[in-house]
Amino acid sequence: MTAAPRWLPGERQTDFSPEGIVECVRRFREPVHLVRAEAGYEPGLGIGGHVGADGPFELLGTLPPLYPEWLGDRSFNRTHGVRFPYVAGEMANGIATVDSVVAMAEARMLGFFGAAGLALPVVERAVGELGRRLKGRDNWGVNLIHTPAAPEIEDRLVELLLKAAVPKVSVSAYMDLTPAVVRCAVAGMRPEGRARHLFAKVSRPEVAAKFLSPAPPEILRALVQRGQITQAEADLAARVPLADDITVEADSGGHTDNRPLAVVLPAIRALRDELVRRHGYTSPVRVGAAGGLGDPAGVAAAFAAGAAYVVTGTINQLSREAGLSDAAKALLAEADLADVAMAPAADMFEYGIKVQVLKRGTLFASRAGQLYETYLAHQSLDDIPDAIRERIEKDILRGTFDDCWEQTRQFWLDRDPSEAERAERDPRHRMALVFRSYLGLSSRWAITGEPTRQSDYQIWCGPAIGAFNRWAAGSPLADKTHRTVVQIALNLLEGAAAVTRAHQLRSYGVPVPDDAFAPRPRLLS
Ligand code: FMN
Incomplete structure (x- = not known):
């Protein structure tokens, strides 16, 4: 029988103090050793040092590095050409501005322009500017909102999105599918993949089911008859879900069903599993989380519940780039x-x-x-x-x-x-x-x-605002000059990684203090 490995501390003597544990949690990008003095004692943590046959501490295990990049579904980053599984959601009337979408794309995340409520020529100008400033990138998008009272608005916007080759479209407020939204998903589809990716924002399973299923045959037929898609595109569309990213919207700013994320996310994830099995899809169909995310604990909880990616809205209104007055x-x-x-x-x-x-x-x-x-x-x-x-x-x-x-x-x-x-x-x-x-x-x-x-003033806002303001108080993010949409995102992800590490270690019996679950914002690059 081989002896249990031992751990010899390096230049920095490990300590089992609460402060020492918090520091090890914060250094989540480094491997961390779980060690104990002898059986029966609570484990402590060590970073660095030497693992071998000798040393004063018994080594219980080593956790490899953890990165914010990995908190979500890795296929999200691959598919969308991003570094982080994080989306700054669309905000109507251009509150999610061209500048915020550009900033997010350049930071290798994803942002959607808030096209709802804007006249078509305004959207056209914004899309043109996005195309020019983000030439060569495909990690940006525009919102397509359902307008049941005026279907021609949807048709014209889809025409524009296709013509401008907008790479991602977040579609929202749909209760039923329209020809416009199906065309947006299907036009340009090739055997090797989609021409653009649809993110479907939903808050109810019955709506999620429509986007998790292939496009309805009668709508595909009508689009082929109108010459808006080809028969080959319709045939391909019959084998894949309408959208392969489903954003589950919980209690959020603006339109909301006010449901808790912990209730709707698992329900829609389970529905996704069932429909993937039933239709035999071969590529991943992801479920992301939106609504109520305003601090690292909330974001970590969403990822822990299986969110493939997270979406924020309310809190980005505080960012420098947001198209909202200072007042x-x-x-x-x-x-x-x-x-x-x-x-x-x-x-x-x-x-x-x-x-x-x-x-x-x-x-x-x-x-x-x-x-x-x-x-x-x-x-x-x-x-x-x-x-x-x-x-x-x-x-x-x-x-x-x-x-x-x-x-x-x-x-x-x-x-x-x-x-x-x-x-x-x-x-x-x-x-x-x-x-x-x-x-x-x-x-x-x-x-x-x-x-x-x-x-x-009518300001759309969810309870995430309180979580953010409490977390940011007294930090660089409380200062509006530093509060960019990217700093907010990076801090939430960095913090969520720390909370995730804290929880991992607590679940192995390490006495992780509460401080470790409350990482503070700082300026990140
Ligand atoms: N979602 C849409 O799909 N279309 C919109 O036009 C839209 N406008 C919004 C405007 C504001 C001011 C806010 C706060 C949200 C809006 N949303 C819209 C929802 C966001 O894209 C995002 O899904 C949501 O805000 C996330 O929840 P949170 O507010 O709790 O962060």
């Missing part, structure tokens, strides 16, 4: 875990759909809620009792219903005259459009920093 960023920087609320969504106001927004420092959530209650209770602007009308006109709209309707009408005559015409005929629709104008403008005011409307 709005300052409000976000003060927010804690519970400073968020659900408020009516501008795009689906009449259906009672809500978005998660910042509550602290702005009255938007309660004012938008009052508008929705009023809409539910009345048939038209003329039906609204005087006392309520006066309050809405004075406090919320800052104008009479008549003036607001005139401005709203002009807006719709420009954008989509059929809406204005419908509202002329249907007083309830007119009321909806007037109230929706406040919801639309309130996002603009937050973006431009309109000083007279700070109390009306």
Whole structure:
């Protein structure tokens, strides 16, 4: 029988102190030895030294280095040409800017441009600039959001994305598949692979199932008939899932089902396993995690639950690159875990759909809620009792219903005259459009920093903001000059690696102190 190996400390005497253990945890890029003085004693840690037949410590085992690059699914990095399994998610109205997508791509991560809510020529300019600045790279993308009320918007955006050869498209808000989204996935498909990668953002298994399945044959047939894809592309598409990256969105800023990540992620991972088996897919189909990620412990937990990659949103609004005013960023920087609320969504106001927004420092959530209650209770602007009308006109709209309707009408005559015409005929629709104008403008005011409307800023925000602000307090990330989207990402990944190491070592019986689970942000390169 060979004797158990022994460990001889190097120049630095190991210690079993809490501080010594924390330091070994932080040095996760080096192999770490689990050692003990003798049987029955708690293990301690050592780095370096000499393993052999002699030495004062029994060697229980050695953990090899751990890298943030490896926290997710290694196929994610390979497929998308990135170094880290990390995505800065799309944020509507260009809040996820061209600059942030470029910064993420240059740092060898992935970012999606926030195309939703922008007019097509604006998206076209942004995509053109991205193509020029990121020439030769394919680790960047653009959001394609479902617009059930105006399918032609989706069609035109897909046309643009294909023409500009955008390498990744994150598709979101789909409940059902449209020809546009299927075309986006399938056009250009070759036996050796896809022309572009689709990331499908979902929060429910029934929607995930649609993207985890091959494209529906009837939609493929219709696209072939229209000449939008070839028969060969349709045949290939019948053998692969529509998307091979499924982003599971838990309780997030903006549109959200408010589900905890620990509940939805395993459910959709299990569904993925079942559908991969059923369809016999031969290449990996990954499930990533979004929603509520704002500090290293959250990110480490997502990876530990099997997330192939992580996506952040809310916290990137604090970054230098975010297309949000300094005044709005300052409000976000003060927010804690519970400073968020659900408020009516501008795009689906009449259906009672809500978005998660910042509550602290702005009255938007309660004012938008009052508008929705009023809409539910009345048939038209003329039906609204005087006392309520006066309050809405004075406090919320800052104008009479008549003036607001005139401005709203002009807006719709420009954008989509059929809406204005419908509202002329249907007083309830007119009321909806007037109230929706406040919801639309309130996002603009937050973006431009309109000083007279700070109390009306609509800022999409999830509870991750509180996790981030608590973690960043007093660190370089609390200083807005250092707070870039890449510094945030690198610190979250670095921290998540440290938390992962701390947990590994704790699970082998090492008395890892709580400090090891709370790595501090610093400037990283
Ligand atoms: N997701 C989309 O798919 N399309 C969007 O247009 C979009 N806009 C967003 C705007 C803001 C201000 C925020 C905070 C999020 C938005 N999201 C959008 C969701 C993010 O891409 C990301 O999935 C989400 O924010 C992650 O959760 P978190 O907010 O908890 O970090």
